Amino acid sequence: MNFFKTFKHDTWVKPYIKQYKGLLITALTLGLLTSFCAGALMFTSGYTIDKAATHPVNILLIYVPILLTRAFGIGRPVFKYVERLKSHNWVLRVTSDLRTRLYKTLESDASFFNEHHKTGDIMGLLSEDISHLQNLYLRTIFPAVIGYLLTIIGSLALGIFNPAFGFFVFLLLFIEVFLVPLFSVSIESARRAYQKEVKSDLYVQLTDNILGVDDWIISGRKDDFRNLTSENIHNLDQSQLKSKAFRRNRDFGLQLIFAALAICFLIFTNLTMTNGQEQANFVSAVVLAIFPLSDAIIPVSQGFEEWPLYKDSIQRLNTIKPVKSNLPAQIDLAPNDFKSLTLNNVSFEYDTDSPILIKNFSQTIHKGEKLALLGPSGIGKTTVLQLILGDLTPTAGQIKINDYDIAQVQEHRQKLFSVLNQKPFLFNTTLMNNVRLGNEGKSDVEVKQALERVGLKDLVESLPDKYNTLVGENGSRFSGGEQERIALARILLQDAPIVLLDEPTVGLDPITENDLLETFFSVLKDKTIIWVTHHLQGVNHVDKVVFMNSEEIEMQGAPKDLYQSNKHFKELYQMDQGL
Structure with a gap:
């Protein structure tokens, strides 16, 4: 029976x-x-x-x-x-x-x-x-x-x-x-x-x-x-x-x-x-x-x-059933047509019983601009990135790319967004295969060029198997900084106009972190960057800094201007630099 x-x-x-x-x-x-x-x-x-x-x-x-x-x-x-x-x-x-x-x-x-x-x-x-x-x-x-x-x-x-x-x-x-x-x-x-x-x-x-x-x-x-x-x-x-x-x-x-x-x-x-x-x-x-x-x-x-x-x-x-898609009609926005990303009075809460995580957050990021998002842990910085990607839906407000709601580009969002987080996952296959994950249509020459741009050419060519080196389980063959550079090479192959950096240097020593940030902003100089970070190391690379707290945006502006006009920012910067 x-x-x-x-x-x-x-x-x-x-x-x-x-x-x-x-x-x-x-x-x-x-x-x-x-x-x-x-x-x-x-x-x-x-x-x-x-x-x-x-x-x-x-x-x-x-x-x-x-x-x-x-x-x-x-x-x-x-x-x-x-x-x-x-x-x-x-x-x-x-x-x-x-x-x-x-x-x-x-x-x-x-x-x-x-x-x-x-x-x-x-x-x-x-x-x-x-x-x-x-x-x-x-x-x-x-x-x-x-x-x-x-x-x-x-x-x-x-x-x-x-x-x-x-x-x-x-x-x-x-x-x-x-x-x-x-x-x-x-x-x-x-x-x-x-x-x-x-x-x-x-x-x-x-x-x-x-x-x-x-x-x-x-x-x-x-x-x-x-x-x-x-x-x-x-x-x-x-x-x-x-x-x-x-x-x-x-x-x-x-x-x-x-x-x-x-x-x-x-x-x-x-x-x-x-x-x-x-x-x-x-x-x-x-x-x-x-x-x-x-x-x-x-x-x-x-x-x-x-x-x-x-x-x-x-x-x-x-018991596994597909969730019915509630996405609106989709458009295929060409990467070169990207002009601006706008967050207009965005609020978000996970459910009605939880406190509001983000409240009336507004920003406009134009093509090529670099934005740093700072604030205490748990304040919702990573959630902002998830909202921008469309993984989460705002409780209130709108997120638009050009004049389109972010929900309208979900089927083709890989053409518009690249993401680099704290611990990029590397598969237990060759270095060449791991980098090519960013764009499988790229040739071996283009993969090697990407690795050279992120500063890994000499290291890779010194290995016995060179570009066919197995990276090990979850990238264990390479250090944390090297893993981030490999993931950055993926982003270069993907060639999306917007790059989201979610604390990619957390846990690294200051020297490695500084070198890595120099590499990030050098090879991504023509990209639009939204960077979530927990301190001010490397903040001189961005056009605008936004400090979030539980109620509102505490301060925002160009790093140089804030250093001159905002005493709190100056204290935080000097503390972070050990001055």
């Missing part, structure tokens, strides 16, 4: 079975042919041995079975290999479509990512749930369908010869392919649910431990750190050991049923096929033919056992 209920309103499994039904039927047919060749190989082998022992009158009576034995011996691995190719091709096509669909579903919700999904949920969807659907096809659907077809075909074939014995064999196989799998699901469902709960708690504990390892060490509680997860690990191990023992005993019971089936075949053939020498030659052949079928029948229970995992994944995927 749970099985049919799960698929009643499913849109993540059934549609793809229908879409690729031709390839699915081919894979299932090849699976049946594999089992047929396996059984026929044993049959012809047994028949050949029996026939050779009776001194046949004509050598052809031996030669033909020998040829058939060779044919079935070759056919079994060939059909198995082709079946694997077809079934995996089918599954890879389906999972490719699933991943594409999942990406598009989540991408349509990108602006509200944090509101609707947690990062862990997305990782689970991408890795665990899609993989579970892949295993559902390979380890449950394929073996089950082939097992059911073999049971029906084999029982009908025997039923034609002897209806009573055919029905008896059907009952034994019914136990193997239906009753035992259902029993496996009922036993393992609760156990798998418990294991999943323990794993979830364990992940939380391990995350806390890893992120707080310094505090554990400083407090001198190393033993507590090691023992914190020991109970959950022990409980998980015990539950998994019980699952292994159950699978071992179940598979042994299935083998016993098959042994009973073989004995029944032996008795049946001796009772019905020993009226003459010709019939007697078929006795061992018929009995031997059923043994390879265990390879197709027993995996059915193994696949059914994992159904609780698949069910959870299917249900979770079916």
